[in-house]
Amino acid sequence: MNADPxxxxxxxxxxxxxxxxxxxxxxxxxxxxxxxxxxxxxxxGYASAEVVGKRPGILxxxxxxQMALRDLQRAIAEEKAITxxxxxxxxxxxxxWNELTVVPVHDDAGRLCHFVGILKDITAQKxxxxxxxxxxxxxxxxxxxxxxxLVTFDRAGYLSYANNAFYSLTGxxxxxxxxxxxxxxxxxxxxxxxxxxxxxPVGEFLRTDGEGGAAEAMxxxxxxxxxxxxxxxxxxxxxxxxxxxxxxxxxxxxxxxTWQRRLDEMKxxxxxxxxxxxxxxxxxxxxxxELLLVRDYDVKTRTxxxxxxxxxxxxxxxxxxxxLDLARIEAGGSKxxxxxxxxxxxxxxxxxxxxxxxxxxxxSIPFDRPAPAMVDREKIHQxxxxxxxxxxxxxxxxHPVVISMAIRHLAxxxxxxxxxxxxxxxxxxxxxxxxxERFYRCDPSGSVPGTGLGVALCKEIITHHGGTLELQSxxxxxxxxxxxxxxxTPIQQPAAGLSEQRSADCLASCKxxxxxxxxxxxxxMP
Amino acid sequence: MKQRVxxxxxxxxxxxxxxxxxxxxxxxxxEAATGEMAIESVIAVKPQVVLMDIMMPGSIDGLGxxxxxxxxxxLAGVSVVMLTARGQQADIDAGSAAGADAYLVKPFxxxxxxxxxxxxxxAAGRPR
Numbered sequence: 117m118n119a120d121p122x123x124x125x126x127x128x129x130x131x132x133x134x135x136x137x138x139x140x141x142x143x144x145x146x147x148x149x150x151x152x153x154x155x156x157x158x159x160x161g162y163a164s165a166e167v168v169g170k171r172p173g174i175l176x177x178x179x180x181x182q183m184a185l186r187d188l189q190r191a192i193a194e195e196k197a198i199t200x201x202x203x204x205x206x207x208x209x210x211x212x213w214n215e216l217t218v219v220p221v222h223d224d225a226g227r228l229c230h231f232v233g234i235l236k237d238i239t240a241q242k243x244x245x246x247x248x249x250x251x252x253x254x255x256x257x258x259x260x261x262x263x264x265x266l267v268t269f270d271r272a273g274y275l276s277y278a279n280n281a282f283y284s285l286t287g288x289x290x291x292x293x294x295x296x297x298x299x300x301x302x303x304x305x306x307x308x309x310x311x312x313x314x315x316x317p318v319g320e321f322l323r324t325d326g327e328g329g330a331a332e333a334m335x336x337x338x339x340x341x342x343x344x345x346x347x348x349x350x351x352x353x354x355x356x357x358x359x360x361x362x363x364x365x366x367x368x369x370x371x372x373x374t375w376q377r378r379l380d381e382m383k384x385x386x387x388x389x390x391x392x393x394x395x396x397x398x399x400x401x402x403x404x405x406e407l408l409l410v411r412d413y414d415v416k417t418r419t420x421x422x423x424x425x426x427x428x429x430x431x432x433x434x435x436x437x438x439x440l441d442l443a444r445i446e447a448g449g450s451k452x453x454x455x456x457x458x459x460x461x462x463x464x465x466x467x468x469x470x471x472x473x474x475x476x477x478x479x480s481i482p483f484d485r486p487a488p489a490m491v492d493r494e495k496i497h498q499x500x501x502x503x504x505x506x507x508x509x510x511x512x513x514x515h516p517v518v519i520s521m522a523i524r525h526l527a528x529x530x531x532x533x534x535x536x537x538x539x540x541x542x543x544x545x546x547x548x549x550x551x552x553e554r555f556y557r558c559d560p561s562g563s564v565p566g567t568g569l570g571v572a573l574c575k576e577i578i579t580h581h582g583g584t585l586e587l588q589s590x591x592x593x594x595x596x597x598x599x600x601x602x603x604x605t606p607i608q609q610p611a612a613g614l615s616e617q618r619s620a621d622c623l624a625s626c627k628x629x630x631x632x633x634x635x636x637x638x639x640x641m642p
Numbered sequence: 643m644k645q646r647v648x649x650x651x652x653x654x655x656x657x658x659x660x661x662x663x664x665x666x667x668x669x670x671x672x673e674a675a676t677g678e679m680a681i682e683s684v685i686a687v688k689p690q691v692v693l694m695d696i697m698m699p700g701s702i703d704g705l706g707x708x709x710x711x712x713x714x715x716x717l718a719g720v721s722v723v724m725l726t727a728r729g730q731q732a733d734i735d736a737g738s739a740a741g742a743d744a745y746l747v748k749p750f751x752x753x754x755x756x757x758x759x760x761x762x763x764x765a766a767g768r769p770r
Binding site for chain 1: 653658659662663697727730747748749750751753
């Protein structure tokens, strides 16, 4: 009778427990549920009456292919206690994860009489784990794929992570980084920068940053950025951002800005060169005009000086036009092009006719096949004229300049080519490499007139037509330049987005002489 | 006695402009088209003033030629004026670093050039 009040308390504990409790009778190998608590009912959705008297296997339904289930069955057969995690199913079929502890109960004689099962629904925990894994994998994929370098150090100052990009950007290897601390890392990095370039150690940043408790308190996650260059042969320019998080981890982020810096350099070089090229003819114009105003010269000299002024003014004007053309193409691409189907033979004929009067050494070979291409007629005319006038400039007067055409079949499409061949001074390999570079002139002394922009402009125009400019040259023998453009199929329409309207922008109206006529060509080329 | 002036520029029109500017009886004008020729001419002619363009073809540009002239003790009396289209502060500083006595940016006024040259010639004439 004394046992009764204690049993009462225990039974209250079982009833009130948050975990499901199931008592299974084990008689002669057969398992039969004899009791479940209300938590069991809540977790599984089964009412007590629905499971009492049944086999406990009801919970895992038909999902019998679980390793954990086999472990459980083995433990039961061996009459041992075990904890497993099983996939179980509620009455409504919903899956839940059951952390099940099963404990055998033996009677005084040592015979197995019951099993007690404690069920813990760990579905929420499982879901959180899976979510975390998914985030970790996503993060890992991001940092692995990232082209920027990422390195982290823990609060003790030891390396905790480095991504692939870090190794490929810096040339530091994983082996070198193993077990390294911030000081060691700074030494490695300073070595990569070489003696020529300043490297601000990470340690420096952390020290200066912790300068005032107040500073750190106001900005608990400070960042700092600096830029440095790695020594050759790597030579990259990297921007490093350092960040401390609230847990004391240090994160380093490295991005490669080499190309951006190079581009900025090129832009300011271009501007400086353009300014120089414009100032040079202005020096003649302004200088000679001032002399003519303050001094007396005879008529012959006056005329000579005026001719110089005129020549340099034209050169200036041509340069400005070409600069504007280049700027316009760079800004707008080909959207201002008037693209239509033209037979290139007619453009060749036009250019030849325009120039052959002043330069009888120019001839063109008739082409017997149609050569349609989707082009802006005026632009291709400009390109061809430019290439022909280059050929004339760099050849002796008696050497022929021959324009010919061809069609070639490539894997994906056919192309039509216009070739300008001369027997002039040709180009050395060094000159050929720089051919088409802005402002590059094979003869910069001014004895062969030119701005150095003509070929650059031709290349831009041809590229925007989907074509290529091919150069073959031998120093002392001559050059062959070929414009290759995609051959249009007979029923081809202009691609969507290419405008057929002549755009009324002010740059177009600023140009002084868009199309070369015979007399202007004569004046342009002394 | 005529003062000797050497003008160094790869552009023939500029050399002619300077020649005509200085063609007022008191100057003898010599010309060179590259940095290397400039150095040779300075040694041969010993001009009082050299007017030097910066951008020229060849292995020595105007700054290199200026440095070479200023470094040569035989050429102590030679003044060098940079005469160039490069007008950024960095370029002017480079000119000073090479030892240039004056820096004129193109396009320049011929009258201003005359002033600069005559100023340098007078200064060179005074006892040191």
